[in-house]
Amino acid sequence: MNHLTQENIVVEMRGITKRFPGIIANDNIQLKVKKGEIHALLGENGAGKSTLMNVLFGLYQPEEGDILINGQKVNITSPNVANELGIGMVHQHFMLVEPFTVTENIVLGKEPKKGMSIDIAKAAKDVENLSKQYGLMVDPHAKIEDISVGMQQRVEILKTLYRGAEIIIFDEPTAVLTPQEIHELIEIMHNLVKEGKTIILITHKLKEIMAVCDSVTIIRRGKTIDTLSVANTNPDELAAKMVGREVNFHVEKTEAKPKEVILSVQNVTAMGNRGVNALKGISLDVRAGEILGIAGVDGNGQSELIEVLTGLRKSQGGTIKLRDKDITNKLPREISESGLSNIPEDRHKRGLVLDFTMSENMVLETYFHKEFNKGGFLDYNAIESHAAKLIQEFDVRTPSIHTPARALSGGNQQKAIIAREVHKDPELLIAAQPTRGLDVGAIEFIHKRLVEQRDKGKAVLLVSFELDEILNVSDRIAVIYEGQIVGIVDPKQTNEQELGLMMAGSKRTQGGTSVE
Amino acid sequence: MNKVIGIFTKDSFLVPLVAILLGLICGAIAMLAGGFDPILAYQSLLEKVFGDVYNFGETIRQITPLIFTGLSVAFAFRTGLFNIGAEGQLVIGMIASVYAGVVFDLPPGIHAVVALLIGGIAGGLWGAFVGWLKATRGVHEVITSIMMNWIALYFANWVLQTFLVPEGQQRSENIKDSAVLTIGWLSQMFDSARLHWGTAIALLGAVAFFVILWKTKTGFELRAVGLNPHASEYAGMNVNRNVVKAMFIGGLFAGLGGACEVLGVFHYQAVMAALPGYGFDGIAVALIGGNTPFGVVLGAILFGILTFGATGMKFGAGVPVELIRVVIASVIFFVAAHGIVRLFLKPVLNRKKKEAV
Numbered sequence: 059m060n061h062l063t064q065e066n067i068v069v070e071m072r073g074i075t076k077r078f079p080g081i082i083a084n085d086n087i088q089l090k091v092k093k094g095e096i097h098a099l100l101g102e103n104g105a106g107k108s109t110l111m112n113v114l115f116g117l118y119q120p121e122e123g124d125i126l127i128n129g130q131k132v133n134i135t136s137p138n139v140a141n142e143l144g145i146g147m148v149h150q151h152f153m154l155v156e157p158f159t160v161t162e163n164i165v166l167g168k169e170p171k172k173g174m175s176i177d178i179a180k181a182a183k184d185v186e187n188l189s190k191q192y193g194l195m196v197d198p199h200a201k202i203e204d205i206s207v208g209m210q211q212r213v214e215i216l217k218t219l220y221r222g223a224e225i226i227i228f229d230e231p232t233a234v235l236t237p238q239e240i241h242e243l244i245e246i247m248h249n250l251v252k253e254g255k256t257i258i259l260i261t262h263k264l265k266e267i268m269a270v271c272d273s274v275t276i277i278r279r280g281k282t283i284d285t286l287s288v289a290n291t292n293p294d295e296l297a298a299k300m301v302g303r304e305v306n307f308h309v310e311k312t313e314a315k316p317k318e319v320i321l322s323v324q325n326v327t328a329m330g331n332r333g334v335n336a337l338k339g340i341s342l343d344v345r346a347g348e349i350l351g352i353a354g355v356d357g358n359g360q361s362e363l364i365e366v367l368t369g370l371r372k373s374q375g376g377t378i379k380l381r382d383k384d385i386t387n388k389l390p391r392e393i394s395e396s397g398l399s400n401i402p403e404d405r406h407k408r409g410l411v412l413d414f415t416m417s418e419n420m421v422l423e424t425y426f427h428k429e430f431n432k433g434g435f436l437d438y439n440a441i442e443s444h445a446a447k448l449i450q451e452f453d454v455r456t457p458s459i460h461t462p463a464r465a466l467s468g469g470n471q472q473k474a475i476i477a478r479e480v481h482k483d484p485e486l487l488i489a490a491q492p493t494r495g496l497d498v499g500a501i502e503f504i505h506k507r508l509v510e511q512r513d514k515g516k517a518v519l520l521v522s523f524e525l526d527e528i529l530n531v532s533d534r535i536a537v538i539y540e541g542q543i544v545g546i547v548d549p550k551q552t553n554e555q556e557l558g559l560m561m562a563g564s565k566r567t568q569g570g571t572s573v574e
Numbered sequence: 575m576n577k578v579i580g581i582f583t584k585d586s587f588l589v590p591l592v593a594i595l596l597g598l599i600c601g602a603i604a605m606l607a608g609g610f611d612p613i614l615a616y617q618s619l620l621e622k623v624f625g626d627v628y629n630f631g632e633t634i635r636q637i638t639p640l641i642f643t644g645l646s647v648a649f650a651f652r653t654g655l656f657n658i659g660a661e662g663q664l665v666i667g668m669i670a671s672v673y674a675g676v677v678f679d680l681p682p683g684i685h686a687v688v689a690l691l692i693g694g695i696a697g698g699l700w701g702a703f704v705g706w707l708k709a710t711r712g713v714h715e716v717i718t719s720i721m722m723n724w725i726a727l728y729f730a731n732w733v734l735q736t737f738l739v740p741e742g743q744q745r746s747e748n749i750k751d752s753a754v755l756t757i758g759w760l761s762q763m764f765d766s767a768r769l770h771w772g773t774a775i776a777l778l779g780a781v782a783f784f785v786i787l788w789k790t791k792t793g794f795e796l797r798a799v800g801l802n803p804h805a806s807e808y809a810g811m812n813v814n815r816n817v818v819k820a821m822f823i824g825g826l827f828a829g830l831g832g833a834c835e836v837l838g839v840f841h842y843q844a845v846m847a848a849l850p851g852y853g854f855d856g857i858a859v860a861l862i863g864g865n866t867p868f869g870v871v872l873g874a875i876l877f878g879i880l881t882f883g884a885t886g887m888k889f890g891a892g893v894p895v896e897l898i899r900v901v902i903a904s905v906i907f908f909v910a911a912h913g914i915v916r917l918f919l920k921p922v923l924n925r926k927k928k929e930a931v
Contacts, residue, residue, distance in 0.1 A: 368808070370807065370808065389810070390807065390808065390809075390810040391810030391811075392810075394809075394810050395810075400808075402808060407802075407804045407805065408804050408805050408808040409805060409808070410802075410805060411797075411798050411801045411802040411805050411806070412801070412802065413801045414797070414798065414801065418794070418798075422798065422805065422806075422809040423809045423810060425791060425794050426791055431791050434790050434791050434792065435789055435790050435791070436789060436790060436791055436794055438789075
């Protein structure tokens with residue numbers, strides 16, 4: 059850290075310790091951020107990154123330690139104090155009033171007045187100027203509910219700028235963005251730094267750090283591990299420091315030995331939520347002992363396909379067979395009992411009842427089985443021992459089986475869902491975005507489990523927007539575009555460029571039906 | 575023993591307790607402003623309730639329907655629904671059981687049980703209809719259950735006047751003795767206070783509430799659907815059926831409450847000018863009780879004591895009966911705005927935390 063001279067340090071956190079009941083979230087953490095740099099805060103889920111930034115933003119008070127802003131010792135007792143010190147934060151979950159316009163949201167709490175009323179014209183002008191200055195291109199009069207998630211994030215950025223922020227904290231900003239939006243966000247960050255702002259980026263994505271950051275501080279289990287200059291490091295080193303051991307990015311697997319067809323989808327059509335055809339005659343097969351990856355840009359029918367397969371959405375035509383059983387338009391429970399397990403796309407919405415205990419969540423689909431259900435009464439002893447077994451087997455880190463699912467980190471929640479779904483011993487396992495928002499350690503674990511299921515002779519259907527994941531894990535790749543499979547390729551004989559073109563619809567095979 | 579102490583020092587217990595205290599203090603301030611003596615008023619309230627056996631018995635009578643409606647609201651709440659319709663479900667329970675009590679001819683005991691069940695089921699169906707509207711038409715249950723309260727009121731009056739009220743009267747004939755739920759010997763012990771089996775049924779209801787929700791397969795589904803309908807649907811549960819089921823069970827509690835009122839207390843039903851109000855108080859009871867069965871029973875006891883004791887305040891201290899509503903309203907306010915209560919509790923809680931460390 060010798061290259062950091064004292065004059066250009068804008069944020070210094072010395073020996074920050076923050077305890078919560080049962081855990082030490084931050085344990086004597088040190089952080090130094092230089093003026094005008096993009097500084098990454100890297101750590102696994104639950105490592106204490108967000109806690110540290112909430113301390114800096116005044117949402118938490120540390121038990122020990124000092125914060126220095128521009129060399130001055132400060133006491134940040136609330137977000138208002140943080141604002142006055144020029145610290146702004148773009149939260150992962152946006153804090154916007156949906157029916158209000160962009161301008162109204164930005165000036166909220168700091169409205170320019172004209173007599174008794176708000177000078178909204180002046181406010182809009184200010185917002186527009188700021189937006190131009192940093193290349194944000196936000197329409198000040200648009201309503202929040204009408205603009206995309208990426209735009210909403212820009213509104214959050216403008217909010218901090220409007221309040222005069224010099225230091226902007228981004229909490230996992232790319233988690234909710236599409237690849238295109240991520241690209242634009244990176245540009246915006248560069249613009250901000252060019253204008254003299256300092257950025258602290260909370261993330262667990264190594265790619266982003268390598269792409270935008272100048273330096274990186276790694277936190278593991280509440281402790282500072284190291285601060286490095288990005289120019290002198292590489293993803294392998296960062297991953298090892300973050301997880302505390304060597305991480306294997308490459309998924310270890312042997313050649314697939316596909317056997318009989320387990321899932322057969324023939325010409326299935328279905329409507330999307332907006333009443334248009336989301337699936338336009340989709341056909342595919344998944345065999346026992348193989349992982350079929352579905353690659354595609356978000357919104358090309360992936361969600362609808364999974365919903366039709368699991369019985370949540372009615373298909374308008376075509377047939378779906380699981381082994382020899384026709385499961386077209388059957389009820390979710392019947393399909394699940396026929397041997398289909400699913401790791402849902404949205405684990406908070408679909409995968410877990412967050413306020414249920416872990417043990418209750420582990421039997422969410424099987425509570426009515428004889429094993430747990432004694433004449434209408436549930437056998438909680440059996441449910442609890444079942445949960446204890448799964449949690450141990452799948453290394454779910456939870457204080458106890460009575461802990462509500464809400465209290466667990468994302469990675470552990472996902473492990474719990476996988477434990478539940480795999481334990482059902484399905485013929486077909488569908489994994490939709492199984493590693494979204496997870497850190498490298500958890501991703502490695504989940505990929506291993508998927509391959510393990512394959513090797514046990516199960517059929518695995520993997521749906522993901524991450525090309526790396528598709529290329530690494532799948533044995534065959536089906537590309538989905540506008541509700542059709544536009545081609546099936548061998549991952550060993552393709553690359554990101556070719557897949558990218560197919561996903562954009564430009565390399566369409568004739569008739570749009572599947573080819574082997 | 576530690577467990578017991580644990581319960582009493584837990585936040586969920588401490589906060590309502592302090593809310594009640596703050597509510598009583600607000601009521602006292604209102605009394606002072608009106609020129610009354612609050613200490614004398616509260617003293618006479620307690621004297622009224624605990625002063626003699628008759629009034630004590632009548633307080634228990636007052637508490638009983640509040641337990642039922644409190645359970646009704648709390649049960650629906652546990653399954654993600656706001657049952658504002660306990661009032662109407664109670665009225666329907668009353669009219670159905672009074673009909674069965676007057677018209678049917680059955681042996682003693684059996685008649686009472688049949689009339690009770692009919693009242694309960696009628697209330698349950700009244701609630702289930704609200705659930706059905708939500709499940710099939712997507713109408714929000716708050717809107718429909720409020721509207722159904724008024725429909726229940728006028729429907730009950732229409733049934734009364736058309737089938738049960740003799741010419742020139744304002745109330746139905748008395749139910750047959752075979753349908754009566756009053757406990758004669760107990761009433762005599764309490765100086766003819768109107769004590770009835772309904773109180774025991776209400777307490778059993780609280781136990782059933784707990785068993786259904788936390789021990790059965792049905793309860794597992796109901797709670798899952800209430801907490802996260804999307805995940806429940808994914809797990810293969812029928813969300814719509816569970817909404818109807820939850821509203822039926824909620825309505826059943828309120829309906830039983832109504833049935834016990836007519837079979838145990840009045841033995842007849844009068845043409846009503848307004849809704850009786852037990853259902854609305856049930857919302858407050860459920861809120862104070864934290865939507866737990868034990869809490870509901872305690873909340874109902876508090877409400878029963880305050881409302882019944884209010885007449886004592888008038889006699890002893892000249893405080894208008896309506897003022898007790900100020901106290902009740904303040905209690906509800908502080909329970910709902912528990913953030914304010916926590917502010918008052920902060921020094922206490924902080925000390926506890928330090929001891930724990």
